[in-house]
Amino acid sequence: xxxxxxxxxxxAGGMVAILVALSIAGxxxxxxxxxxxxxxxxxxxEVHLKQLIAGIDVGPQGTLTITRPPADPRFAxxxxxxxxxxxxxxxxxxxxxxxxxxxxxxxxxxIAHGDMHLHEVPGPARSRLLVAERSIVLSAGGAKSxxxxxxxxxxxxxxxxxxxxxxxLAIALGVLGLVLAAATxxxxxxxxxxxxxxxxxxxxxxxxxxxxxxxxxxxxxQPLVEEVNALLEAQAxxxxxxxxxxxxxxxxxxxxxAALAAxxxxxxxxGQDAVANDxxxxxxxxxxxxxxxxxxxxxxxxxxxxxxxxTALAPLVQSLVATVARTPAAQHVSFxxxxxxxxxxxxxxTDLAEVLGNLIENAVRxxxxxxxxxxxxxxxxxVEDDGAGIAETEMARVLQRGVRLDERGGAGLGLSxxxxxxxxxxxxxxxxxxxxxxxxxSLVPDEAxx
Numbered sequence: 179x180x181x182x183x184x185x186x187x188x189x190a191g192g193m194v195a196i197l198v199a200l201s202i203a204g205x206x207x208x209x210x211x212x213x214x215x216x217x218x219x220x221x222x223x224e225v226h227l228k229q230l231i232a233g234i235d236v237g238p239q240g241t242l243t244i245t246r247p248p249a250d251p252r253f254a255x256x257x258x259x260x261x262x263x264x265x266x267x268x269x270x271x272x273x274x275x276x277x278x279x280x281x282x283x284x285x286x287x288x289i290a291h292g293d294m295h296l297h298e299v300p301g302p303a304r305s306r307l308l309v310a311e312r313s314i315v316l317s318a319g320g321a322k323s324x325x326x327x328x329x330x331x332x333x334x335x336x337x338x339x340x341x342x343x344x345x346x347l348a349i350a351l352g353v354l355g356l357v358l359a360a361a362t363x364x365x366x367x368x369x370x371x372x373x374x375x376x377x378x379x380x381x382x383x384x385x386x387x388x389x390x391x392x393x394x395x396x397x398x399x400q401p402l403v404e405e406v407n408a409l410l411e412a413q414a415x416x417x418x419x420x421x422x423x424x425x426x427x428x429x430x431x432x433x434x435x436a437a438l439a440a441x442x443x444x445x446x447x448x449g450q451d452a453v454a455n456d457x458x459x460x461x462x463x464x465x466x467x468x469x470x471x472x473x474x475x476x477x478x479x480x481x482x483x484x485x486x487x488x489t490a491l492a493p494l495v496q497s498l499v500a501t502v503a504r505t506p507a508a509q510h511v512s513f514x515x516x517x518x519x520x521x522x523x524x525x526x527x528t529d530l531a532e533v534l535g536n537l538i539e540n541a542v543r544x545x546x547x548x549x550x551x552x553x554x555x556x557x558x559x560x561v562e563d564d565g566a567g568i569a570e571t572e573m574a575r576v577l578q579r580g581v582r583l584d585e586r587g588g589a590g591l592g593l594s595x596x597x598x599x600x601x602x603x604x605x606x607x608x609x610x611x612x613x614x615x616x617x618x619x620s621l622v623p624d625e626a627x628x
Contacts, residue, residue, distance in 0.1 A: 184373075185366055192362035200351045200358075204344075211343050215336050216308070220296060223310035226250065226329045227294070230262050236316040240323040242266045248329075252276060257302050259332030267324045278302070282309060282328055289313040289326070298333070306333040372399045376406075383410065385604065431468050435461055489530050491521040491559065495551050498535050508542045516552040523559065529599050536596055537561040537619050548614060558622045565616035573609040600624075 226248050233246030242264060252258040253274040263282045264272040273281065280302050289295055294312050301307035311328035372395050379391040390407045393400075438461045445454035492515070499513045523530055534551075541549045544565035552560045568576065576593055597607055604624050612618035 185370055188366045188369075189363055192366065193359055196355055196358045196362065200355050204347055204351050207347055208340060208344055212336060212340050215339050219308060219331055219336065220310065223308065223329045223331060224294065226260075226262065227310055227312060227327060230264070230327055230329060231312070231314060234264065234314075234316065234325065234327070236323050236325075240266070240268060242270050242272060242316070242323070242325055244272060247274075259305070259335065261301075261307070261330045263328045263330075265326045282307070282330055284309065284311060284326070284328055291315065299330070301330065301332060307331065308333050308336075372396050376403065380406075389414075431464070435465050435468065487526050488522045488524050489527040491523045491530075491553055492517045492519050494527060494531060495534065498531060498538055499551070502535070502538050502542055505542070507539075510547060511542050511545050512548050514548060514550040514552075516550065518553065521553050523553075525603055529603070533596050533599050533621065534559070534561070536593075541565075541617070541619070544616060546616075550614065558620050560618060560620045562612035562614050562618045563616035564612070564614035567611055567616040568609065570611070577607065577609065 229246075229248040230244075233244055233248070235243050235245045237243060244264070247253065248262065250260060252260040253262060253276050255276055256278045258276045260274075261277045261282065262274045263277065263284075271281065282301075283299050285297055285299075287295065289312065291313060294310055297309045297311070299307050299309055307330040309328050309330040311326060313324060313326050316323045316325060375395070376391060376399065379388070382388045383390070390410055391403045393403065393407075395403050438457060442454045442458045442461065445451075445457070495515055495517055499515065502508050503511075503513065525533075538549065538551065538561060541561050541563040544567075545563035546565055548564045550560075550562045552562075554560065577597070593607065600606055600621060601624075605621055606624040608620045608622060610618045610620070
């Protein structure tokens, strides 16, 4: 994922949300666990308190005795963390052995009969104790005596249990976080898949494999698809209108050019050859420009609107060679055609005929005795001759826009229109030295535009 991508933003936002949610959940679960442990300890203290109350007796002089101490052995283990203490109104104090020589420092509050109070007080070894206490009234021989009974437990047990629970919870939440992160990444991928489908659809439109975006998309993306398809339709209409205007303009110039050609004939008949030659040169240059614009207007947008078009290559080449062979320039040239009968080229027949016709005519013009047209396994179409060829420094120059083989003494549309037609179909023209000795012109798919 690239920095700034929508996928990265969504995944990062999901990760942050998961981290915050898990942190809040972890904090809340630890608090709930701590409260649960404290509540459990309180229930245990109440049980110990009831056992201690059941085992208290009072003598004739009001002396308190423990006839049956609580059964938990920790009360007999010094500083075990579980303690009890009984104090009478006469100052008598009874303690569990676990308190050793310490006394529970209870707050001086009034406890109603039957009520149980909970306190947190300091304990042995700087510990914190949770204390449950009750006040009871005892009677013996008609005399009543009040006793304050307290049972305490070390809150360090709660802290230790909470820490252990926190460690286990952190591991569990970490695993859960990884699972949720993976699920978020998958969810983002599934959510963005329609956008990836749209990207491929736009690439197919640009490559000429389709004319509009598919309509079977989620409802959230449907408005975007409809707008893009409407834009494509409007653009196609504008291109068609532009092609029509260019064709009308070019055809409109054909009649004046024909009139100029007639004037050239009359000027020559009257002996004004110099003026006739100048006008003829200008007329030919204008005619080449008109022909070029006519061809451009015809092919502009054709590759996209006819993405599945193809032409049988061998019959077309044979037809072009038969036509060129009847011209005076081809009387001294033999043609070698090496094209499989089932070879297909992804071009409209008229456009391909214009390209190959131009290249074959140029090859014939410069050939000494042989022109070869072939198609190899790499889908390339090659036209070669055994003429003088072109210097390598000139090859790059003639492929530049605005430079044509016409400028080297030839005629016709030149390489400019050839490259325009090929570019419309995402092909390109390459020039090299032919094994025959002359020029090798190759038509190949343009991988950079595929």
